Amino acid sequence: MQTSRQSPDEGPGRRGPWPSDWLRAALGLCALRALEAGPSYGYAIxxxxxxxGLGTVKGGTLYPLLTRFESAGLVRTRWEAGDGGPGRKYFALTDAGRAELDAQRGRWGGFAATTTHYLDPTRDGNDDGRTP
Structure with missing residues (x-):
C-alpha cells in the first residue's frame, strides 16, 4: 500500500505518513464505510x-479486498457502461455488509479506546490496560 501524497504535517498530530501496517489493519473497515452512502467504484473509493486523510491506497490493494468482500457476501457488484470510455465495476454494500460494518465499527471503537488508554503515559502502570 502506498502512503499519502499529503504534506507530512497535515492532519491532527500528524508527522509523516501513517505506518502501512496501521492502514492495512483499518482498510477493510474503511472500505466498507466508503460504501455506506451508496454504490461506488474503485477509483472513487x-x-x-x-x-x-488515510493516504493513497493502490488499486492492487483495494480490488482484492473488495473481491474477498464480494465472495463473503458483504458487497455486490454491477458493471455500468462508461461515458465514452470503458465501463466501471460498482460495489455496493449488502445487508450483511451493513451489519458487518456496524459490528466492526463498534469493535474498532473499543479497540481504539483500549489502545489509547494503554498508551497514555499518565495511566497507572499497574492497571490491566482496559478502559475504565
Whole structure:
C-alpha cells in the first residue's frame, strides 16, 4: 500500500505518513464505510479514503479486498457502461455488509479506546490496560 501524497504535517498530530501496517489493519473497515452512502467504484473509493486523510491506497490493494468482500457476501457488484470510455465495476454494500460494518465499527471503537488508554503515559502502570 502506498502512503499519502499529503504534506507530512497535515492532519491532527500528524508527522509523516501513517505506518502501512496501521492502514492495512483499518482498510477493510474503511472500505466498507466508503460504501455506506451508496454504490461506488474503485477509483472513487480510493479518492474518498485519501480525502479522509488515510493516504493513497493502490488499486492492487483495494480490488482484492473488495473481491474477498464480494465472495463473503458483504458487497455486490454491477458493471455500468462508461461515458465514452470503458465501463466501471460498482460495489455496493449488502445487508450483511451493513451489519458487518456496524459490528466492526463498534469493535474498532473499543479497540481504539483500549489502545489509547494503554498508551497514555499518565495511566497507572499497574492497571490491566482496559478502559475504565
Amino acid at each position: 480510493i479518492a474518498e479514503l485519501e480525502r479522509a
